[in-house]
Amino acid sequence: MIIVLRPQATAAEAQDILARIEQAGLQPLHMPGSERVVLGALGDERVLAGLHLDSHPMVESVKPILTPYKLVSRETHPHDTVVHIGSGESTTAIGGTALAIIAGPCAVETHDQMLNTARAVKAAGASALRAGAFKPRTSPYGFAGHGEEGLKILRSVGDEVGLPVVTEVMDTADIDTVAQYADALQIGARNMHNFALLRAVGAAGKPVLLKRGIAAKIDEWLLAAEYILAAGNPDVVLVERGIRTFETATRNTLDLNAVPYVRQRTHLPVLVDPSHGTGIRDLVAPMALASVACGADGLLIEVHEDPEQALSDGAQSLYPAQFDGLMRALAPVAAAVGRTL
Amino acid sequence: MIIVLRPQATAAEAQDILARIEQAGLQPLHMPGSERVVLGALGDERVLAGLHLDSHPMVESVKPILTPYKLVSRETHPHDTVVHIGSGESTTAIGGTALAIIAGPCAVETHDQMLNTARAVKAAGASALRAGAFKPRTSPYGFAGHGEEGLKILRSVGDEVGLPVVTEVMDTADIDTVAQYADALQIGARNMHNFALLRAVGAAGKPVLLKRGIAAKIDEWLLAAEYILAAGNPDVVLVERGIRTFETATRNTLDLNAVPYVRQRTHLPVLVDPSHGTGIRDLVAPMALASVACGADGLLIEVHEDPEQALSDGAQSLYPAQFDGLMRALAPVAAAVGRTL
Amino acid sequence: MIIVLRPQATAAEAQDILARIEQAGLQPLHMPGSERVVLGALGDERVLAGLHLDSHPMVESVKPILTPYKLVSRETHPHDTVVHIGSGESTTAIGGTALAIIAGPCAVETHDQMLNTARAVKAAGASALRAGAFKPRTSPYGFAGHGEEGLKILRSVGDEVGLPVVTEVMDTADIDTVAQYADALQIGARNMHNFALLRAVGAAGKPVLLKRGIAAKIDEWLLAAEYILAAGNPDVVLVERGIRTFETATRNTLDLNAVPYVRQRTHLPVLVDPSHGTGIRDLVAPMALASVACGADGLLIEVHEDPEQALSDGAQSLYPAQFDGLMRALAPVAAAVGRTL
Amino acid sequence: MIIVLRPQATAAEAQDILARIEQAGLQPLHMPGSERVVLGALGDERVLAGLHLDSHPMVESVKPILTPYKLVSRETHPHDTVVHIGSGESTTAIGGTALAIIAGPCAVETHDQMLNTARAVKAAGASALRAGAFKPRTSPYGFAGHGEEGLKILRSVGDEVGLPVVTEVMDTADIDTVAQYADALQIGARNMHNFALLRAVGAAGKPVLLKRGIAAKIDEWLLAAEYILAAGNPDVVLVERGIRTFETATRNTLDLNAVPYVRQRTHLPVLVDPSHGTGIRDLVAPMALASVACGADGLLIEVHEDPEQALSDGAQSLYPAQFDGLMRALAPVAAAVGRTL
Incomplete structure (x- = not known):
């Protein structure tokens, strides 16, 4: 110092x-x-x-001379961490040569909606299913999710199609319930600095997907991960999902610089969420390709069987056919950088 | 639309x-x-x-044509809301002609530290006491506060010097405990988008000080307040405490534009926290004067009996003599804009 | 409206x-x-x-309902514009299937430095040479470039190795001089809103590379291009080079969202400058791959024969061997998205 | 280092x-x-x-350990610099006890418009007149000012009412013309990093008002002033006019933290422009009071005899009666911080 x-x-x-x-x-x-x-x-x-x-x-x-984090640092742990989510045949590895593609709707709406979307993304090659049962909404009047009822749908659909399921937890009081149904817990961007929640998921015994806060510097994001590791949970996956800047043409500014930057500094795997990172359906596919090209270990993509009827985030959700097209376009890019799908 | x-x-x-x-x-x-x-x-x-x-x-x-919030809007409620914190003789009103000056250390450290600081700020004219028992810290290795033990010290010192007390709550699981000791609950900047917490303090029966998130647009801040009102709690005080921008000379960029802007749009009172808004001790006093000049209903100021020994935020904490000087400098500025101390 | x-x-x-x-x-x-x-x-x-x-x-x-720009809009001009720089055999097209790779040192230092670097980038497959003779420097004490002497070196080296040359112009008074030596004029990020300069290069009879300002919204960038087209020059190439955000880990935040976004809205070609967009040598290659993956028409890359001795921007300049490696890594990514080198 | x-x-x-x-x-x-x-x-x-x-x-x-600037630093020049603009009886000092209030329309439109506005601001207590003859406009289709014809109007009106005049220069080619008519040259926010222009006004023999760029860190702003001093001109006035952030409710975010911060670091005087700093007429007066309360040496205010007919910036221009009201409200605030009008 x-x-x-x-x-x-x-x-x-x-x-x-x-x-x-x-x-x-x-x-x-x-x-x-x-x-x-x-x-x-x-x-x-x-x-x-x-x-x-x-x-x-x-x-x-x-x-200061040294980084403020230790456990997440590549200096103390040089080899890549691979996080496994799910169990049995449907287990997915995040951080190895194969890319992890986690897809699904913003929110669990109905069993039919989930099942149709899950079948579509599975057929196109997704490795895990995502959907929210507890939804953070800027307005108190927005659709806030179906809660435990939604978790049950998600779990049953995941089992039916054979995909592990990822869903967000927003409150320490809900962790046990969410952990009962989900294969991995997602901490949303708005809660990246909810330290009580970070400590609690650190003790929940499930892998955690940690989204970067919209105003979080990279060091702060790594310190948030450090909270989880320090609480005893080594299975953390970082998710870049865009930061807030002066640019309003897109919903967020996807900071892809962060991908190679954090890969040099941490052993944890890194995914990119181009759906939130752009907020515009037509930009999701090109930014998904870019994410993989610069070294992301996989993607988090919003797909809805009928985006026009989605209860949230429809404007950035892909149609199933678009997701299928994205997966086809992704294959040669993945191969070009030594990854597989 | x-x-x-x-x-x-x-x-x-x-x-x-x-x-x-x-x-x-x-x-x-x-x-x-x-x-x-x-x-x-x-x-x-x-x-x-x-x-x-x-x-x-x-x-x-x-x-959209209309604002997304209703209950907090001045259009539906044209008259200023005055929020009272505390009980008996030490009750303080926030939002009337008299400015509310809430001062104290960043964190409750010891009974002596609290008492010395509380006596000093009371003598200089403060109307309420602030200190944290649950501290949000970017690093898991930082001092995170004394928890309920700290709340007991804060309550006893507040009673002893005759000042109502304000303290932060960070987790829904802690609300009952904090509400038992505090006269007002503070939602910190990092939790402005913790919607579970907003709903819960909306039902806690105590006034709430709602800090603006470091990346929150004004409309989002007002929607966060709308969450609390929609949950049944009309006693919300907004606190501008600086936003994150590209400027690194100061810890945050204090957005004083927000003060007259929100006063035109909402009936809720607005305080300014120039301690976090600047992060630099020598800038606190001039920005406190500016805050009152542009219409703030009061201030939140960090004061420590011995900032060099503070366990957190010492660099932005005033010495008691500096706080006394600030209060003397503030009096004529308050008078110039029709307010009293 | x-x-x-x-x-x-x-x-x-x-x-x-x-x-x-x-x-x-x-x-x-x-x-x-x-x-x-x-x-x-x-x-x-x-x-x-x-x-x-x-x-x-x-x-x-x-x-407003309509975009504020017209001439640069894809609505009025649906087909891609291809801009040609240089003359004779060394002409390079920007905007077609083949990617344009413009490489070279930040500044013209000496004839030997330019020649060695030019030979290296030509051998690795670059299609044009870049270097500055008039350098914008934040400090008045920084190296500001060799002026016309530097232009002469750049021109002679470009002719010797057979590459068209691109260089920055910073003042309306210098346009004639720069246009005499250069095949394309670059407007730097700091001058994107120098409207006198935009009008003047619009009348200079040479293609223009227009860098995005560090705080320019995409619409403002397109309006700056509109200035040049409105002044009679249709040969404008947009260059994304990073914007200023709260993130300080990297020199700028490369906004790759902007690449597919502007390609949908304008017929003008778009390059990316990952050297300024990251400011960190080790991030240039991954971000170059990402740029091409999301649709950029080419790259602007800083390469120096000996970055440790560079008079400016050495920390973000590639060693010649690194540039060669980048070109090899780029080939399969370009092929994956239907482009050639 | x-x-x-x-x-x-x-x-x-x-x-x-x-x-x-x-x-x-x-x-x-x-x-x-x-x-x-x-x-x-x-x-x-x-x-x-x-x-x-x-x-x-x-x-x-x-x-680095030391500041990158020298000539503008208070360490090498501890006493406040006072800059005088104008000549004879109408000379105004910027930087002493008396506040400098520079008011007028965004642009010179007609002789009548200038004269009516000038008389109004003079009657209300303004100490100098401002208006643009060369206007930076984001769109090439906006009103760009009347050029030298506008300068003649401004000069003649200034002489008629007895106020020194300040106007913007945007191009090195125009400096001699502008300096012939104006008492002080303004460098706009978009040109703060136009280094050729900074050097040229450094040699122009007139005081310079240097606006902060919308994305300029404070150190970069002081380095831009250093350019002018290093070119031989000691008469530089800094103008804070708002920075670009994620907040879109206001046109810019007025960074008043910068006022006490730069006053501690430089001997140069500092003005605030709350018109551009907010972009909203109703916010100009409260932010003007705040600017003076935190130590600004004066204000730059847009006033138009009929804002609804203004050719530019009408939405942020005060009506003459509003400016008069602002001056009356300002007097007690100025007195409260030891300044005079």
Whole structure:
């Protein structure tokens, strides 16, 4: 950690801070420059955080050297983590050579809707089924999902077509219920900083898909994953789903830079959700191809048997035939970057 | 609601959509232009949302006319809401002529720290006490607060100095506990889109301070407040605390435009938190003055008896003497805009 | 154009605005709703802009229906524009089936540096050479380029290796000089809203590469292109190079959503610059593959014979061997989406 | 400057970099930590920039210690700069105790419009007159100003009412013409990074009002001012006018944090433009009060004798009576923070 002092800091104040660094068990460094005195502290920076040097009135800035996360870092765990969801024959691996394609409607609406969509995505080659029973909605007047009734439909349809199922959990009070039906728990973008929820899914015994918050820096996203690993759950899958920027032509700005960036820094697998990342049906397929080309381990795609009648997110849901076309277009791109479908 | 069709939409498709608008009980309008056909639907747009016209492949865009919120709107409730927190002599009103100044440390650390700080802010003129017992922390390794033990300290210190107390609740599972000790519940910026929590505090029987999310548009912030009112709780106070932008010189960008903007659109009172809004101790006082000058109903200010030793947010916490100086500087500015301290 | 009136607008005020719409030669529409009166105006919205209805105190909002650009729109010009740069054998087409790969150092430094780099990128398959002689630099103390001397080196090296050359122009005063040496003029991100420069390159008789501004919405980028076409120059190539967001892990956030989005809306070709779009050498190759996968017509890539010695942008410049590797990796991805190198 | 090496950097590579630091005349520092080797270089960091250490493949990151600007820094020039515009009796000082209030229409339209507006703002207490003759417009079809004819009107009206005049210059080719008529040259937000223009106004012999770019970090804004000072012109006034963020309720997000922040770092005076900073007429007055409360040296306000007929920016222009009301409301706020009107 590097500590830059203000110009008016005295030698005594510098010595006082150096003494505090040494007392914390770290190695202090004194670098007096012509315009600023710079101090250093070598060692575990998380210990140093307890000194709160950024609060000192004579400290201008504090610059950490090490990443704030450990368990998710590729430095401490160089090999790729592969997360398995589901059980028996329908188990899907996320993070290996084969791409994971998780598809389905935004929300569980009816058994028929789920079954028709599930059959279509399975036939086109999807490896898992997604749909929401608890839906985060910006307005209190929007359709908020069917709750446990929806979970039952999802589970039964998943079993019928032979696909593992992924669904969102929004409240610590619902985790046991959701975990009873789902093969993997999804933390939505709005809850990436719901730390109570992160700790709780860390103890739930199911793999977790962690979506990036719409205003989350990559380091914050990795720290959210660190929460889950620190709570004892190593099976975390990161999902890039677009960030909020000044651009309003698309619903979000899909930050594909994040895909190769996090793959260099973490051993966890990374998926991309081009449905939320664009919010526009016609952009989903090209951005799905781009996601795989830059190294994503798979995709999360919204597909609805009849998007015009979807209760939510219809504008970004693919028609089954479009999803089938996407899967066909994806095959040669996957092969071009050494992946399989 | 205005529905713009794609250039290739046929007359039959336009008629079909008009029929769906009419079936929903709304008045349809047909506006054929030279380059686009535009349709209109007059009536309650929330009914129309159920038609999901934005999902239609021949719809280019949908433009709502009315605001998506109702209960929080000044149109349906023209007079200012005044929210009272606390009981007996120490009750404080937020939203009237007198400014509400809620001050205290980021976190409850010890009884002595709370008491010293509480006495200092009370002496300087604060009208309520704030401190966190459940702390949201970006890193799982940060100090996360003392939980119920912290709530007990906060309550006892508030009673001792005669100030109502405000504290954050982060999880639906903690609401009953927090409501037992606190006079008002704070929803933090990271939880503004935690809809389960919004609904739950809507039923908790205590006033709620609702911080704006770091990436929340003003309409989304007002819809979050709508969740709480729709759940039966009319006592909501909005808190602007800075948004995330490209600027990194300050911790957040305090969006003071939002203060007069929301005051025109809602009857709910609005506070500003310049501590989180800047993240820099030396900027807190000037931005506090600016907040009051543009119409805020009060302030949320972090003060610590010894910021260098603070367990969190020390860099943005005022020394007690600085808070006292701020209150003295604030008095003439408040008077200049017709407010009292 | 849709005009939403404020709740307090009178019937007389509505009639007055309708009369103004009619006088402007457009068809007025009156849509009285339960909470708002909505007016419409059918016809050329650019005429209507002259009425300045958004300035009217009783107008709440104005919602345009049509795009603000015409000449660059695919609606008025459905077929892809192909822009040719260079002359004779070394001519390169941008916008056809073959991808255009424009590579070279950030800045012209010396003849040897240019020649070595040019030979390397030509050998690896680049179709044009890029380098700056006039460099925009955030600091007045940075290396600002060699000016005309640099242009001479660039031209002579381009001729020697047989590649057309592209370089930036920053000031209307330099256009004649730059156009004398370059095969295409680049407008940098910082000058996308330099309207005097846009008009001037519109009259310069050379193709223009128009980079997107770091805070430019897609519509603004297309309007900047419209400036150049309106000034008589149809040969405009759009370049996505990343936008500024809250994310600081990368230099910019490459907005690949923009690629399929603009390809649907404009007939002009679109390149991507993953060097500026990421700012990190190790991310350039994966993002180059992603760019082609989502439909870009080519790439702009910074390559330096010795990045450690580069006078600018060394951290994002590829080593020649890395560029060669990128070209090899690109070939199967290009083939997968129906393009050639 | 602090240089963090990658984990895989060898001791020889570290030694090589230390040798380069020493050869550049700076003092090298070696700080081997448990997970990273950190190097330091003490001395003038601008010399060090010439080493391009960020390009080195074994360098993970480079952290500067000193600000990149010098001439504009309060460290090298502790006392406030006061900039005088105009001559004779109508001279106005920007940066002293008295606030500078620069008001007028967005664009020069006609002599009558200018004269009526100028008389109104003068009567209400404005200290200078503003209006554009060269207008930056997002669309090539917008009103771009009357050019030199507009400058003549502005000059003659300024002389008639006794107010100095400020107007924008957009192109190096126009500087001599604009400087002939104007008392101060304005650089608009879109040109803050037009470095050729910055250098040219640095040599033009007139004070410069430098608006912050819509995506400019504060450091970049100060570096743009540094360009002008480095070119020999010490009379620079900074103007905060809002930045682009995700919030679309207002035209821009006025970043008032920047006012006290830059006042601490630079000796140059700072104005605020709440007209562009909000884009909404009803928000201009409250944000003007806030600007003065947090330390601005004055305001730039758009006023039009008849905003409904304004050729540009009518929606954010005040009616003369509103401007008069603003000036009356401003007086006690100014007094409250020790300023005069």
